[in-house]
Amino acid sequence: MAKGTEVALAAPTGRAAKRLEELTDHPATTVHRLLGAQGMTGGFSRNEEWPLDADVVVVDEASMLDVELTAALLEACKDGTHLLLVGDPAQLPSIGPGHVLGDLIDSGAVPVTELTTLYRQAEGGAIARLATGVRGGDLPVVDSPDREVVIVPATGSAEAARRVVQLVTDSIPRALGIEPGAVQVVTPVHRGPAGTIELNKALKAVLNPGEGTVFGFDPGDRVVATANHLDLEPVGFANGEVGVVTKAGEGSLDVAFASGPVTVNGTALSDLRHGWAITVHRAQGSEWPGVVVVLPPEAGGMLSRPLVYTALTRAQKHLSIVHASGAALVRAVREVDVRPRRTRLAALLAEYAADLAG
Secondary structure: OOOOOOEEEEEOOHHHHHHHHHHHOOOEEEHHHHOOEOOOOOOEOOOOOOOOOOOEEEEOOHHHOOHHHHHHHHHOOOOOOEEEEOOOOOOOOOOOOOOHHHHHHHHOOOOOOOOOOOOOOOOOOHHHHHHHHHHOOOOOOOOOOOOOEEEEEOOOHHHHHHHHHHHHHHHHHHHHOOOHHHEEEEEOOOOOOOOHHHHHHHHHHHHOOOOOOEOOEOOOOEEEEOOOEOOOOEOOEOOOOEEEEEEEEOOEEEEEEOOEEEEEEHHHHHHEEEOOEEEHHHHOOOOEEEEEEEEOHHHHHHOOHHHHHHHHOOEEEEEEEEEOOOHHHHHHHHHOOOOOOOOOHHHHHHHHHHHHHO
16 A cells, blocks of 8 residues: 555444454544544534545445445545445344445445455364354354353253353353453343343343442443444444443443443433343444353244354354254254345446446
8 A cells, every 4th residue: 555545444333443443553433433423413524525534444344334324434435535345245234224245246346355264263263163154054063172162052041041141150251261241142132031131130130230320220230332322422332332331320321332431321321221141233343252142942033144143253262152942043044044135236336337338
């Protein structure tokens, strides 16, 4: 890259941006912050009238970009800016509308480079082997004598929930030396004994018991954001960011998020949930040293290859899978792709590229 080239690094989530910053030793931010998100209006200050200064814009975890955010990003890139999107099309598509990364790849209208080595996990390790199998529609038998991957069978949701609490609070810290604070529970569902609501109650009772002094939260609680509040001081937070409450009092919480400390008050408090257990969708874009993926029977109809693949690849060093979904897991990985989205982007881009070539 030419000397003096200005590069902007961004990712859809604060945690992914933080990881990008650590890996590159270059400042990185969320896409919303890069574009100057306006807290109240939902608009962005960086646009065609006031474009980004960068010559090169790199966005990691691009599978999470929906059409609206991508459109805003493109509007803020002046003519001649190079945009590099880095992402894994095998993961879940964006929560918002569209299938941007997949459509860009399918269109054949933009240069695509495919990286075939999994660098996130130890090369050739059990997590990487399992993820590669699932990506291709297969659920391989995992041979992991070093306990990088552990399969924990359970006969139903209640037993699955008990196993999860045991793994996070006792087995993983004791056997592998990974503290509970570095372990994230990921589940497809909110409801039921092995959904986020009940699991968070059970995990709080063991890891940080308390009365819930402010809005149900105590200092030491892990929380997850369920909406964007980028206007809060000093840095705000984005949907999906996980943090820890450092102070609670007088109707406000101080929370340490990956992107920095935030004082949360007013209506923003209602957009925080306990975060020891989060959904697969919220976990996307983040990773943790230890991850416990729980697959209860009620998740059977929701399971798909992208969902399972996204869940498994959140783990860096250790992955426990609490498996209570029976044959639904094998069937989902083998047969169930994500529900197709009706989009026109790939066709429009292909048509545009053909017109340019003609």
